[in-house]
Amino acid sequence: MHLGVSExxxxxxxxxxxxxxxxxxxxxxxxxxxxxxxxxxxxGRNKFYCDGRIMMAKQTGVFYLTLVLILVTxxxxxxxxxxxxxxxxxxxxxxxxxxxxxxxxxxxxxxxFSDPGVLPxxxxxxxxxxxxxxxxxxGSTGYRPPPRTKEVxxxxxxxxxxxxxxCKIFRPPRASxxxxxxxxxxxxxxxxxxxxxxxxRRNYRFFYMFILSLSFLTIFIFAFVITHIILRSHQNGFxxxxxxxxVVVCFFSVWSIVGLSGFHTYLISSNQTTNEDIKGSWSSxxxxxxxxPYSHGNIFTNCCAALCGPLPxxxxxxxxxxxxxxxxxAPPTNGITMYxxxxxxxxxxxxxxxxIQSTKFVLQAAATPLLQQQSSEPVILTASPENGGSLPGxxxxxxxxxxxxxxxxxxxxxxxxxxxxxxxxxxxxxxxxPLAHHHFLTPEEVPSPPGMLPCGxxxxxxxxxxxxxxxxxxxxxxxxxxxxxLVKLSSV
Amino acid sequence: MQGLVPTATDGNMATEFHNLQxxxxxxxxxxxxxxxxxxxxxxxxxxxxxxxSELESRIERTLFEDTVKTLNNYYAEAEKIGGQSYLEGCLAxxxxxxxxxxxxxxxxxxxxxxAKYIQEQNEKIYAPRGLLITDPIERGMRVIEIxxxxxRGSSGSSSGSSSVSGSTAR
Numbered sequence: 323m324h325l326g327v328s329e330x331x332x333x334x335x336x337x338x339x340x341x342x343x344x345x346x347x348x349x350x351x352x353x354x355x356x357x358x359x360x361x362x363x364x365x366g367r368n369k370f371y372c373d374g375r376i377m378m379a380k381q382t383g384v385f386y387l388t389l390v391l392i393l394v395t396x397x398x399x400x401x402x403x404x405x406x407x408x409x410x411x412x413x414x415x416x417x418x419x420x421x422x423x424x425x426x427x428x429x430x431x432x433x434x435f436s437d438p439g440v441l442p443x444x445x446x447x448x449x450x451x452x453x454x455x456x457x458x459x460x461g462s463t464g465y466r467p468p469p470r471t472k473e474v475x476x477x478x479x480x481x482x483x484x485x486x487x488x489c490k491i492f493r494p495p496r497a498s499x500x501x502x503x504x505x506x507x508x509x510x511x512x513x514x515x516x517x518x519x520x521x522x523r524r525n526y527r528f529f530y531m532f533i534l535s536l537s538f539l540t541i542f543i544f545a546f547v548i549t550h551i552i553l554r555s556h557q558n559g560f561x562x563x564x565x566x567x568x569v570v571v572c573f574f575s576v577w578s579i580v581g582l583s584g585f586h587t588y589l590i591s592s593n594q595t596t597n598e599d600i601k602g603s604w605s606s607x608x609x610x611x612x613x614x615p616y617s618h619g620n621i622f623t624n625c626c627a628a629l630c631g632p633l634p635x636x637x638x639x640x641x642x643x644x645x646x647x648x649x650x651x652a653p654p655t656n657g658i659t660m661y662x663x664x665x666x667x668x669x670x671x672x673x674x675x676x677x678i679q680s681t682k683f684v685l686q687a688a689a690t691p692l693l694q695q696q697s698s699e700p701v702i703l704t705a706s707p708e709n710g711g712s713l714p715g716x717x718x719x720x721x722x723x724x725x726x727x728x729x730x731x732x733x734x735x736x737x738x739x740x741x742x743x744x745x746x747x748x749x750x751x752x753x754x755x756p757l758a759h760h761h762f763l764t765p766e767e768v769p770s771p772p773g774m775l776p777c778g779x780x781x782x783x784x785x786x787x788x789x790x791x792x793x794x795x796x797x798x799x800x801x802x803x804x805x806x807x808l809v810k811l812s813s814v
Numbered sequence: 815m816q817g818l819v820p821t822a823t824d825g826n827m828a829t830e831f832h833n834l835q836x837x838x839x840x841x842x843x844x845x846x847x848x849x850x851x852x853x854x855x856x857x858x859x860x861x862x863x864x865x866x867s868e869l870e871s872r873i874e875r876t877l878f879e880d881t882v883k884t885l886n887n888y889y890a891e892a893e894k895i896g897g898q899s900y901l902e903g904c905l906a907x908x909x910x911x912x913x914x915x916x917x918x919x920x921x922x923x924x925x926x927x928x929a930k931y932i933q934e935q936n937e938k939i940y941a942p943r944g945l946l947i948t949d950p951i952e953r954g955m956r957v958i959e960i961x962x963x964x965x966r967g968s969s970g971s972s973s974g975s976s977s978v979s980g981s982t983a984r
Binding site: 424425428429432441442444445447448451452474475476477481483491494495496508509528531615616623626627629630631632633634635637638639 | 846848851853854855856857892893894895899900902903904906907910911919920921922925951952953954955956957959
């Protein structure tokens with residue numbers, strides 16, 4: 323090391339003790355706490371198994387249903403139909419069926435268990451640096467700045483990058499925040515409850531292989547079950563043959579799965595995500611020059627890029643050990659970002675807690691009829707009660723800092739527009755459960771009934787409230803908490 | 815906890831040794847500069863080559879730009895869609911992705927090269943100037959974090975709070 327003067331300085335100083343050598347003089351807390359892996363303090367709402375090797379969403383019930391359906395259908399097929407068909411037609415049938423079944427299972431597990439491309443949250447220093455840049459850009463007044471977006475030109479198309487308040491980053495293009503998993507995911511496609519995980523950059527090809535192979539499998543089983551019935555009905559009656567086969571399950575799933583595969587084939591060939599397609603981001607209806615900047619031009623290249631492109635590694639390092647010795651800059655003293663809580667490397671108090679605490683504080687403050695002007699207060703709340711003057715002394719406060727949950731711009735929800743069901747239904751059989759599930763989960767998650775939100779208030783921020791009504795808890799759980807807080811406030 | 819007040823406490827905390835982390839014990843962390851991603855060519859990994867003002871007094875512009883350009887080239891190589899990546903993709907699909915249990919992907923190989931390159935750059939160029947580059951993979955490939963250190967004992971500097979707004983030019 324060529325540190326010059328510091329070398330001699332170092333020699334005179336207190337000698338550093340390596341943790342590898344164990345001396346009693348070492349800081350005791352370091353020895354006592356066992357090394358934790360990073361997945362144990364992961365800030366999102368994912369569940370981890372096998373010591374961080376497996377990563378899934380919080381709600382996994384539907385995934386088990388998928389597994390059961392596949393296993394039962396294939397089990398019935400192999401038990402009841404294969405013997406007959408192998409003898410009557412060819413033994414290749416159960417072999418091919420078996421191969422398809424294994425492939426389906428493999429891709430399903432791979433989709434469900436892998437990291438979809440989660441973006442780790444910003445370190446405190448990064449977040450502070452971004453805040454500073456935004457303050458500088460906005461003239462750093464005490465007033466809460468407008469929602470944070472950055473525009474970037476990609477291949478001649480202007481794309482808006484939005485700031486994620488939960489993850490404290492500007493989302494890369496095509497990334498979106500999943501409200502169910504509470505993570506930003508790269509190239510976010512959708513959150514699939516059937517596989518129990520988000521579908522994003524790292525597992526999209528597995529997902530596509532899964533639904534493609536599942537379509538082949540269901541068509542295969544369906545076809546041979548019908549063949550079996552027909553052949554049997556020559557021997558016995560038709561109804562008796564029908565009883566012994568898994569035809570009903572197959573019939574419904576064939577249409578939905580095949581339709582879904584067709585839809586995703588279209589998406590892959592045009593290099594779009596489900597999210598973009600539903601929002602019509604690249605449709606020519608938005609503007610004359612609106613085009614998809616990510617498309618490679620021809621279908622073949624798009625398909626190859628999506629399916630055979632390089633597989634990026636996971637960015638969240640689930641199984642790494644938490645390092646507690648990395649130095650940090652001191653927390654910034656501007657009131658906007660930090661409210662009370664001290665910054666620690668493994669922050670025990672996540673943003674959500676901060677927001678809840680600060681909301682509670684404000685509610686308590688609002689209970690006493692004080693008119694608080696925002697000035698130096700770090701957290702201030704906008705309240706516009708529907709019943710006019712019931713709140714004594716209108717508390718006009720604006721929400722700031724980690725509770726900035728009512729941006730004027732529309733945050734990007736994974737899927738939330740009601741028009742999507744029409745889009746899907748035209749292509750696919752109406753018994754389409756899976757897609758409906760994909761898209762309506764987000765609004766279902768919203769706890770606060772829309773009717774309670776104040777409307778038509780003279781306050782300047784009322785339209786943000788209405789915007790939040792539309793996308794109530796889009797990607798931030800902070801939204802939910804602050805909206806709940808506001809609702810409580812307005813009902814006082 | 816260490817890190818909150820970087821001025822005085824660095825020396826009193828026991829930490830693991832690493833060649834480059836020794837830098838931290840004799841110098842205090844003054845500031846961090848973040849080189850953001852350049853999305854003008856899409857979602858491929860590329861960092862901005864704009865020279866940050868905080869580094870003006872610390873390192874020559876050309877050296878910095880060389881480092882960033884080399885990193886960008888490495889990432890472009892990792893994400894290149896061409897014959898080799900197709901072959902790897904098809905082979906992987908054919909073996910139901912089990913092949914990755916024995917073999918590492920091209921991306922991972924390039925990431926290892928990048929890690930080595932960054933370490934080499936740190937040792938040769940950045941550490942002598944009191945700077946330290948953090949591998950972008952540790953920051954979610956969002957930023958290249960360059961930590962600026964000041965020799966302890968010279969100037970009452972500060973912890974991050976005062977130098978956060980200003981540059982570290984002395």
